[in-house]
Amino acid sequence: MEIHDMYLNWLRDAHAMEEQALTMLGSMSGRLVHYDHLHARVEQHIAETERQEKALRQLLERDSGTSLMKDLTGKAAATGQALGGVFASDEVVKGAIVSYAFEYMEIASYSVLIATARIIGDDEAIAVYEQNLAEEQSMANWLAQNMEATTDFYLRTLDSDGPEKRQE
Template sequence: MADTSATREVFVSGLKNAHAMENQALSIMKPQLSRIENYPEVARRLEEHIHETEGQMSRIEELLQQLEESHSSVKDMALSLTGGMAAMGHTVAGDEILKNSFANYAFEHFEIAAYKSLLTVAQVGGFSFATSALQMNLQQEEDMAKWIDDNLRSVTTRYIDLREAGESAKV
């Protein structure tokens, strides 16, 4: 299928939404990272994923530039604000590390779905120049979701062990 005006609009809108989504991810992960003390493996992986996310945003910006477009500052700001509020919401929970793990797992799958959809639009609309960057972003999100899935048991048991020992188990 050819690059039609409607398909282009869907693709550009999707890229702008993806940029805002990654901005939101940063506003969730950075506060989490700053609070982690007792889960060094989670802190290391969050820090890695923050760097990956920054790279994802750069790739999206490059794609938008190729389309002579730019990201939406309004969408970025709105989603960053909601992400920050979500991150703050878990700080009052006694099991903050678990709540963060659940939320991060769900958010990674939201991002996976968004990139799969963008890849479909790229294919349908003939935006083959975007496939490699979007595939890379998708792979990083899938890797992070798998890491959370693979480590949820150890995070949970560490939380229980800290609670049993009477130590701070929140983060």
């Protein structure tokens, strides 16, 4: 397989990853109404992710088009993850953990795309990947800095008919 073919495969993977992120974040957002700081940051990241998905789609359309199968697989996995947390009483904490791990998968993907785009000379794409990378790093850092506060709020409200119980 040629470098350019591998590059396009990784770009398709990144596009499917952002589609999956949109599904996961959208599902999570509606259940965070009692976590103001987390809800606001997730909404901000949804807007960033929408922009990222569009930019990746434009890069793909420039070369070969998106991969319907990868996009559908990513969406199905995200839906499964989102639905899996619906009945978990600690879904906010588990969602924060999964989101943090997912951000690092995105960070690694964009790092690979940047390195490959440099080798093949795709300067237009490098700018897109670098912006996406910075946004993913920012979200991962935010999650890390707020994990304790999110967990603390969840645990403090657990015995007092907490946010999850009020959402029913």
